[in-house]
Amino acid sequence: MPATYEPIMSTTITxxxxxxxxxSIPSTYTDLRLVLTYLAAGDYGWPSFRFNGDTGSNxxxxxxxxxxxxxxxxxxxxxxxxxxxxxxxxxxxxxxxTIMDIFSYAGSTNKTVLFxxxxxxxxxxxxxxxxxxxxxxxxxxxxxxxxENWNFISGTTATIYGxxxx
Amino acid sequence: MPSTYTLIKGETLAxxxxxxxxxxxxxxxxxxxxxxxxxxxxxxxxxxxxTLNNNNSSLYSVTWLQGDGSSATSNRQSSQTTMQLDRNTIxxxxxxxxxxxxxxxxxxxxxxxxPVSNFGVGDRNTTEAYIAAMAGLANITSAITSIKxxxxxxxxxxxxxxxxxxxxxx
Numbered sequence: 001m002p003a004t005y006e007p008i009m010s011t012t013i014t015x016x017x018x019x020x021x022x023x024s025i026p027s028t029y030t031d032l033r034l035v036l037t038y039l040a041a042g043d044y045g046w047p048s049f050r051f052n053g054d055t056g057s058n059x060x061x062x063x064x065x066x067x068x069x070x071x072x073x074x075x076x077x078x079x080x081x082x083x084x085x086x087x088x089x090x091x092x093x094x095x096x097x098t099i100m101d102i103f104s105y106a107g108s109t110n111k112t113v114l115f116x117x118x119x120x121x122x123x124x125x126x127x128x129x130x131x132x133x134x135x136x137x138x139x140x141x142x143x144x145x146x147x148e149n150w151n152f153i154s155g156t157t158a159t160i161y162g163x164x165x166x
Numbered sequence: 167m168p169s170t171y172t173l174i175k176g177e178t179l180a181x182x183x184x185x186x187x188x189x190x191x192x193x194x195x196x197x198x199x200x201x202x203x204x205x206x207x208x209x210x211x212x213x214x215x216x217t218l219n220n221n222n223s224s225l226y227s228v229t230w231l232q233g234d235g236s237s238a239t240s241n242r243q244s245s246q247t248t249m250q251l252d253r254n255t256i257x258x259x260x261x262x263x264x265x266x267x268x269x270x271x272x273x274x275x276x277x278x279x280x281p282v283s284n285f286g287v288g289d290r291n292t293t294e295a296y297i298a299a300m301a302g303l304a305n306i307t308s309a310i311t312s313i314k315x316x317x318x319x320x321x322x323x324x325x326x327x328x329x330x331x332x333x334x335x336x
Binding site for chain 2: 005006007010035037039064065066067068069070071072073093094095096097099116117118119120121122123124125126127128129155157159161
């Protein structure tokens with residue numbers, strides 16, 4: 001049986017930064033999985049994502065979430081990036097986990113993504129499941145990750161895996 | 167390029183048991199994934215209690231989101247001695263009906279606290295169903311070497327299965 005779940009690239013942040021990119025993603029897989037485990041300079045922020053450097057109003061997303069004792073769902077359209085969360089998440093000592101699955105990322109249709117976002121800091125926490133859409137038919141060859149409000153700090157890791165259907 | 171999604175251990179219970187443990191987890195991977203298919207022996211809807219490294223100090227917290235088919239609720243626990251996951255998604259009412267759950271533990275060798283993601287479902291067709299997504303934290307800064315999975319209400323029935331996978335980023 002061929003290998004179908006392979007690491008493509010991985011980055012570990014060693015210097016505080018608000019944003020970094022994973023580039024030159026090969027188009028030889030079927031789907032992508034990005035696993036982001038991050039620490040942050042402050043505890044009120046959330047990650048956001050752009051594909052191929054696109055800053056146009058081409059993103060939309062819908063989430064269901066639990067934030068403390070509050071459950072809710074909402075959607076955003078014509079956004080300039082895919083944003084996750086919106087409440088307290090990682091700190092300098094407590095990491096948060098984001099898993100993003102990108103389906104048919106090299107195909108010629110718009111791109112659908114699915115997020116699993118988990119953040120708990122023993123006093124506050126949130127869990128999200130979110131679907132996102134990038135209205136662009138180009139193959140995804142780069143992902144830019146940004147922390148809204150506070151920087152990613154040393155110890156943050158981001159790994160992209162390629163998944164093949166054959 | 168090597169395959170990096172590797173089965174470390176998998177087992178299907180031959181008889182009912184109150185818990186199942188993965189021990190001596192190797193330190194050769196980056197992330198861990200646990201997949202379970204379980205049913206309780208009694209007590210209606212059961213949950214799971216997770217303990218890492220046999221550490222039962224008040225180091226665990228969890229935030230959960232649950233849907234029952236008509237509404238969604240959310241809540242949280244902090245400073246717990248275990249991590250209660252899979253909230254009420256494990257059925258015990260119906261023969262041959264099992265729940266399905268995945269736990270994801272990134273950077274399990276790191277020297278910082280360990281986040282845990284959990285997603286589980288149990289569906290009794292027209293009767294009732296539950297789905298739960300959870301964010302957990304174990305404030306344990308040593309490498310994870312064991313994972314204990316307990317049923318909080320009853321035992322796991324014979325036929326319940328537990329699988330541990332290791333994922334490498336290189």
